[in-house]
Amino acid sequence: MLKCKHVVEKADALVDGAPLSKRERFALRLHLLICHHCRRYVRQLRVLLNSLPRNPDALDDARTREVLERLDSSQDR
């Protein structure tokens, strides 16, 4: 069984759609089914990555606040 540490290491690959072996992907998904800490981590990472513009210079204060608020609200679910 995967440890949380491994899930965290592989989480951006999972969220990003980077290549993972079928076995890795399966192990990650299985872990996410049983571990709500990692589920929350992956969800927040996904929100964060989806919120970030491709160009970091475009991240002004208002946008940063919006991202942080979105992260906050995703924590309670």
Ligand SMILES: [Zn+2]
């Ligand atoms: Zn975990």
